Amino acid sequence: MLLKRRSFIKGSGLATASLMMPRFLHAFDADDKVPAGNKVLVVLQLSGGNDGLNTVIPYRNDIYYKSRPGIAIAKENAIRLTDETGLHPSLNYLGKLYEQGALGILNNVGYPEPDRSHFRSMDIWQSASAANQYWETGWLGRFLDDQCKDCNHSTQAIEIDDMLSLALKGKAKNGFAFKDLRKLYQAARSPFLQDLLNAHDREHAEHTASYLYKTLADTKKSTAYIYEHSQQVATGVYPNHELGRNLKTVASLILSDINTKVYYVSIGSFDTHVAQDQQQSRLFSQINEALQAFVTDLKKNNRFEDVLIMSFSEFGRRVAQNASRGTDHGSANNMFFISGGLKQKGLLNELDDLTSLKLGDLQYKIDFRRVYATVLENWLNVKAEPILGNAFEPLRFI
Amino acid sequence: MDFDNEEAAINFQRIMGHVLFNPPNVAGWPSGNTWIDSSSLMYRLQLPKIVSAGTDISVTLKADDDVQMGKTARPIRALSATIKWPLYFQSFVGIDIEKLREELKLFLLQSNTSPSDHMLDKYSKQDSREALLASRSILLMQCPEYQYC
Numbered sequence: 001m002l003l004k005r006r007s008f009i010k011g012s013g014l015a016t017a018s019l020m021m022p023r024f025l026h027a028f029d030a031d032d033k034v035p036a037g038n039k040v041l042v043v044l045q046l047s048g049g050n051d052g053l054n055t056v057i058p059y060r061n062d063i064y065y066k067s068r069p070g071i072a073i074a075k076e077n078a079i080r081l082t083d084e085t086g087l088h089p090s091l092n093y094l095g096k097l098y099e100q101g102a103l104g105i106l107n108n109v110g111y112p113e114p115d116r117s118h119f120r121s122m123d124i125w126q127s128a129s130a131a132n133q134y135w136e137t138g139w140l141g142r143f144l145d146d147q148c149k150d151c152n153h154s155t156q157a158i159e160i161d162d163m164l165s166l167a168l169k170g171k172a173k174n175g176f177a178f179k180d181l182r183k184l185y186q187a188a189r190s191p192f193l194q195d196l197l198n199a200h201d202r203e204h205a206e207h208t209a210s211y212l213y214k215t216l217a218d219t220k221k222s223t224a225y226i227y228e229h230s231q232q233v234a235t236g237v238y239p240n241h242e243l244g245r246n247l248k249t250v251a252s253l254i255l256s257d258i259n260t261k262v263y264y265v266s267i268g269s270f271d272t273h274v275a276q277d278q279q280q281s282r283l284f285s286q287i288n289e290a291l292q293a294f295v296t297d298l299k300k301n302n303r304f305e306d307v308l309i310m311s312f313s314e315f316g317r318r319v320a321q322n323a324s325r326g327t328d329h330g331s332a333n334n335m336f337f338i339s340g341g342l343k344q345k346g347l348l349n350e351l352d353d354l355t356s357l358k359l360g361d362l363q364y365k366i367d368f369r370r371v372y373a374t375v376l377e378n379w380l381n382v383k384a385e386p387i388l389g390n391a392f393e394p395l396r397f398i
Numbered sequence: 399m400d401f402d403n404e405e406a407a408i409n410f411q412r413i414m415g416h417v418l419f420n421p422p423n424v425a426g427w428p429s430g431n432t433w434i435d436s437s438s439l440m441y442r443l444q445l446p447k448i449v450s451a452g453t454d455i456s457v458t459l460k461a462d463d464d465v466q467m468g469k470t471a472r473p474i475r476a477l478s479a480t481i482k483w484p485l486y487f488q489s490f491v492g493i494d495i496e497k498l499r500e501e502l503k504l505f506l507l508q509s510n511t512s513p514s515d516h517m518l519d520k521y522s523k524q525d526s527r528e529a530l531l532a533s534r535s536i537l538l539m540q541c542p543e544y545q546y547c
Contacts, residue, residue: 196513
């Protein structure tokens with residue numbers, strides 16, 4: 001058995017001494033943690049269908065302004081990226097990341113025969129199925145199956161939420177979801193449940209509820225593993241809203257020595273049929289603040305090169321605005337990639353083509369499963385084909 | 399049992415992952431072992447205790463944008479319900495207290511296995527017939543076996 005130094009110190013009488021050590025001395029433990037170079041993926045889901053055209057703004061495009069007389073963002077308000085492109089005014093920190101070469105923007109991502117139901121399109125994105133397939137497992141769940149064939153605890157993929165998304169459900173293994181790790185840890189430690197488990201272990205019989213006992217035991221083991229190996233201390237100041245708190249949890253887990261490679265967080269709702277600008281601005285400000293705190297924290301701890309933040313939404317919105325100063329469900333959309341370790345930066349491909357619409361909707365150019373293939377192969381270092389069920393040509397930005 | 403708030407009853411079905419007559423997609427409910435995961439199992443196991451004791455709980459469900467149209471989901475807090483214990487106790491009227499333990503198991507669990515009486519005794523209240531019935535029923539409902547009912 002490989003004894004980790006921290007577990008050893010904890011278990012030995014030195015625990016008190018170690019706790020009294022000032023924080024800067026703990027820094028020498030660094031090589032004890034998940035080694036640098038061990039890549040981590042943070043998926044940021046923008047639920048509700050974010051309007052991509054008011055996120056990455058083509059401010060030299062007349063069609064854009066003609067289609068959206070009430071809600072288009074003026075060139076002077078946008079955060080300038082290039083002569084033709086700007087970001088939504090609330091995303092100024094992303095503008096800084098762009099200047100630093102830590103932001104990649106991929107336009108026109110989607111899939112054939114787009115579905116306009118939130119639920120269905122989200123299922124497609126999370127399961128990585130085609131529009132006419134209904135899958136019961138998610139792409140990260142299948143990644144987990146691959147990673148955790150005979151591992152002790154399936155903690156490679158974690159969602160910061162009260163409930164687990166389809167994306168993290170595998171065939172053999174399921175990811176782990178929690179918002180408050182301490183609460184889950186305490187619930188899993190209830191003496192009655194422990195006695196139940198012990199009794200079940202002694203029986204050794206094939207049991208009706210075996211699978212549930214196993215899930216319960218796994219939950220207990222995984223929670224204990226994460227709880228006991230994480231310091232539960234993020235090192236920065238985070239904004240006090242849901243996304244801020246959730247990214248703080250993610251940072252504290254990344255900076256501890258657990259084996260988690262994928263974190264999943266969501267924010268919403270971006271379903272802006274009415275008065276789009278207020279809602280989108282409010283959510284973008286939260287994202288902007290939370291990412292600033294998160295990236296600053298990672299940089300301070302020299303982990304920004306190893307962490308990739310990827311944002312996506314189930315669909316984009318229609319090019320033309322509606323009568324309520326909002327937009328309705330559309331198709332293709334853009335994705336953000338934020339990391340200190342990008343190979344290609346800035347605008348990764350051309351902007352949406354507003355001259356060749358299909359019934360008023362953008363036509364996708366890049367299948368989102370090619371993005372997944374890229375992340376799996378080039379970042380998480382696994383073979384993408386078995387996980388995605390088909391071969392998709394990876395891109396080269398990481 | 400009467401839920402003080404009918405919406406809460408639906409929400410708890412959603413937490414557990416199975417809303418009556420409303421499967422997640424046209425493929426139906428997940429089959430095999432994918433219907434349950436760590437978080438939904440933990441809620442299921444805690445639920446009987448939460449309802450009976452009126453303990454506080456805060457859970458935010460996944461947003462359902464097809465229904466909410468852009469509004470943010472609020473966390474579900476205390477689930478208040480009144481358990482009609484007297485009605486429940488009537489089902490066991492006339493049963494000898496010695497046989498009560500066995501009857502309860504048959505009544506609540508549909509499985510050939512169940513936790514031992516010895517262990518259940520450790521956590522059951524024994525001071526009266528009613529206290530025994532109530533506390534032991536809650537315990538049995540917290541067993542993984544009960545989730546198959």
